[in-house]
Amino acid sequence: MKTLLIASCFLLFTASCNSQLKDTKMKHQNQNRTFDRSPAVAGQFYPANKSELRDTITALFKRAKSTVYNKNVRAIICPHAGYVFSGEVAASGFNQINPNKKYENIFVIGSSHRIYFDGASIYNVGNYLLPLGTVKVNTSLASKLIDENKCFTFREDAHAQEHSLEVQLPFLQYIMQTDFQIIPIIIGTQTESKIKEIANALKPYFNSNNLFIISTDFSHYPEYKDAVTIDKLTAEAVLKNNPSELLKTLRNNENKHISNLVTSMCGWTSVLTLLYLTEDNPEFSYHLIEYKNSGDNPVYGDHDRVVGYNSIVVTEEDSNKDLGEEFKLSKKDKNDLIKIARSTINEYVNKNKTLEIDTCNFSENLKMHVGAFVTLREEGNLRGCIGRFNPDIELYKVVQNMAIAAATQDYRFSPVEPKELSKIEIEISALSPLKKINSIDEIVLGKHGIYIVKNGKSGTFLPGVATSTGWTLEEFLGHCARDKAGLGWNGWKDADIYIYEATVFEE
Secondary structure, X not given: OHHHHOOOHHHHOOOOOHHHHOOOOOOOOOOOOOXXXXXXXXXXXXXXXXXXXXXXXXXXXXXXXXXXXXXXXXXXXXXXXXXHHHHHHHHHHHOOOOOOOOOOEEEEEEEOOOOOOXXXXXXXXXXXXXXXXXXXXXXXXXXXXXXXXXXXXXXXXXXXXXXXXXXXXXXXXXXXOOOOEEEEEEEOOOOHHHHHXXXXXHHHHOOOOEEEEEEOOOOEOOOHHHHHHHHXXXXXXXXXXXXXXXXXXXXXXXXXXXXXXXXXXXXXXXXXXXXXXXXXXXXXXXXXXXXXXXXXXXXOOXXXXXXXXXXXXXXXXXXXXXXXXXXXXXXXXXXXXXXXXXXXXXXXHHHOOXXXXXXXXXXXXXXXXXXXXXXXXXXXXXXXXXXEOOOOOOHHHHHHHHHHHHHHOXXXXXXXXXXXXXXXXXXXXXXXXXXXXXXXXXXXXXXXXXXXXXXXXXXXXXHHHHHHHOOOHHHHHHHHHHHHOXXXXXXXXXXXXXXXXXXXXXX
16 A cells, blocks of 8 residues: 555644654553543644533534434444534434443544554553543553554554544543443554554454444545545445455545545545454445535535545344344335336346436335345346345345346346347345354255355355255355355355345246
């Protein structure tokens, strides 16, 4: 990511000194005394007066997006600019947290705006002092992380003036109804291998007992319309839960040479850390909550040079929930989806246009974020089949996108031609959320589809494959591992295996 160094927020602040470039590991600095951190940006990024700050945050939450995903939320990505610009977007993100849940720890992670150093610094010598009161730091766990991992250290200069963590904490103080303690982490490296090392060190703590808050703004200083475009591309890359996709998008954004664009995401190293924690696990889903940029402020907004803000939430599927629970399609739902697939394919194949869909009469089922496969057959023979798990879009959009993909993007077949349309038969498999299993004995042939993941490779078979082939359970797994995932016949034995159910219907 050498090229991204130019596009990072390290260059957005000019304050620096020779001591900031020291690579000394201060693992045990001040370990025998408490050194509470005083506010650095109170009165600048947010009000320093306690009552004024509370009133400001109250107003932000009143304007924020309502709670949508507060069940099984594992992480949120929130902006860290002045509250007058990004506060509403941040509040929308924090609104997704269950305020009554008792977390063991809340990990607050940001990328250094001021200094570069190898690894990440964890504040382990005291608490954070703020206008709304003291935020407790779990100094024992912070010190344990530092002692056990070479990628972690404590650098006072990394935390002293850094705003990316501080501005998140008043939101936590306001919304949480239970006591909480934090692990404050500032990432100083821009080396991908080191970021992956940081993620691996944190992975044992990325569970339902803890919450992760990732602090980042998006584009810096392009014109308003350019910011909207670039921020959308960057957010979509994050939603794909793929570290490589984010890195590729950041490079592509930089190569566009957009006027005044200094960075697409100032906290990209922090977001990349999160993606390394969630990649290859389809039980994690990313959801966009709200987008704005500084130009949207009616009083202070300037459309010539703006900064972009997104709030994104990461949820985890409930592995104890029955697969078919809360997902049943009515006859009308099925008919609506078939009509979408048919009309979309006709429009795209004939005119190369994506059909506009009127959703006025759709049920809420079609607006759920569940996956689907669209299968095309011609005179009984397979003509295309493509699907998607755990999408960040509604079911009806998944069906539309997969209908186009099945007709034009299945590498096994040439694109469907207009003369074939009257012969094409459409089948849709609407999928339940994925569930990770601990034993293959949980797989019921004919009922469950399988999804096998290992080392970035994956493959799936729909439930009907086992029925149509007559395979045994081991054959079902072996063919999927070898033929679909490229892992070899026995590759499933040390891979992650997920099961799902499918509601299958056709014209």
